[in-house]
Amino acid sequence: MIKKLDDLVDVAKNKTIRRIAVAAAGDTDVLEALKNATEKGIVEPVLVGDESRIKEIAKDIDLDLSDIEIINIPDKHDASVEAVRQIREGKAEILMKGLVSTGVLLKAVLDKDHGLRKGALLSHVAVFETPYYHKLLGVTDAAMNVAPDLLEKIDIIKNAVDLFHKIGNPNPKVAIVGSVETINPRMEATMHAATISMMNYRKQITGCIIDGPLAIDGAVSKKASKIKNIISDVAGDVDIILAPNIDGANILYKSLNFLGGATSASLIMGAAVPVVLTSRGDAEKSKFYSIALAAAIN
DSSP: OSSHEEEEEEEEHTSOOEEEETTTTOOHHEEEEEEEEHHTEEEEEEEEEOOOHHHHHHHHHHHOOOTEEEEEEOOOHHHHHHHHHHHHSSOOOOEEEEEOOHHHHHHHHHHHSSSSSSSSOOEEEEEEEEESSSSEEEEEEEOOOSSSSSHHHHHHHHHHHHHHHHHOSSEEEEEESSSSOOTTTHHHHHHHHHHHHHHHTTSSSSOOOEEHHHHHHHHOOOHHHHHHHOOOOSSTTTSSEEOHHHHHHHHHHHHHHHHHHOEEEEESSBBSSOEOOOOSSHHHHHHHHHHHHHHHOO
């Protein structure tokens, strides 16, 4: 089982080098991450975007472009469409977001005729390594599904569980979190949590252990769960946190990265290939680990 984000690099290095198509690649942190990943033999980039800007940044960071393909498309929408086309035509195996909004890239990914749908719901999964938790921690969905209903939450869980299976955790523990641990008919999120937990208990959802509703302290802290008299296989030892909506997940995601001393790797799961999708404010290190995660599971 992968226990640290550095382990992803070791796994990826032992696989065939993957080609990664980068939409709107003219971004310093993105190119720094790609330089690092290329030097470690993880990926071979295809840079789609403003060629002059890419070359300017490459010069500043000492990135050798002599063996790297550049497709000059300055428009960010058109660059996203072309990066997706590279995947569809088998010219690359991983898609990455550069300096382009998530909405623009996902519009290309979700295009019915020319996108990368494979039938399942697409969702964002982040994997965190933090000094304040004893193992890797998944958070979903911080970037894509705004207010998921019951069925969408089940698909979001399945995508996150699939990712954890691929990094060596055969039975991850999933906490469906909210503001309370009790079921309140006036709070839809608690009803969703109870239903999904029972579906897991009755083997309608397999490959994981699910409990909820749980507050965040009970999910991550054995001490808190004991004080609250929570009896659960998940409480205090969670692998994956499902937030009630995009606001909760995004706040947790950015709080861990910017206040919690964490480093993360993030992907969109459920598409035909892994999609490296990090926040534009994320550090180069997170972007690098996201590339490594995509290469490790692909």
